[in-house]
Amino acid sequence: MRDPQRGEIWIIALDPTKGSEIKKTRPCLIVSRTDYNQRANTVTIIPCSSGPVRYPAWEVDLDKNSGLDDVSHLLLPQMRVAAKERLKKKIGQIPSAKWHEIEEKIMFYLGFDGIFAQSVSIGTFVI
Numbered sequence: 001m002r003d004p005q006r007g008e009i010w011i012i013a014l015d016p017t018k019g020s021e022i023k024k025t026r027p028c029l030i031v032s033r034t035d036y037n038q039r040a041n042t043v044t045i046i047p048c049s050s051g052p053v054r055y056p057a058w059e060v061d062l063d064k065n066s067g068l069d070d071v072s073h074l075l076l077p078q079m080r081v082a083a084k085e086r087l088k089k090k091i092g093q094i095p096s097a098k099w100h101e102i103e104e105k106i107m108f109y110l111g112f113d114g115i116f117a118q119s120v121s122i123g124t125f126v127i
Contacts, residue, residue: 007030009028013025014082021078026048027067050072058077059073060102062074062098079109
């Protein structure tokens with residue numbers, strides 16, 4: 001299997017899970033950097049669901065143009081790391097125009113939405 005790239009949608013087997021983690025084999029968006037994905041045995045993903053929207057501020061709607069069978073939404077609160085062995089097949093790609101909304105909602109969900117409005121210093125790095 002080739003290394004998944006950021007922005008691709010893959011069918012991923014999420015079971016077994018614990019507690020309230022999202023279950024089943026389902027489409028998931030790869031959000032980890034492609035250069036990381038090439039070196040690591042895991043990828044960071046956001047699962048998709050065609051079920052009802054529960055947290056509109058933390059979900060992103062996707063249409064069938066992304067390679068999905070149904071209109072769905074990304075569940076940011078279910079973002080997680082998955083071993084590459086869980087990846088079954090690539091089914092699509094997020095349109096580049098959708099990335100801005102995804103990035104904004106990830107930053108909001110993680111609580112970084114106000115930080116990047118200004119330059120931030122971390123050690124010797126300036127972000």
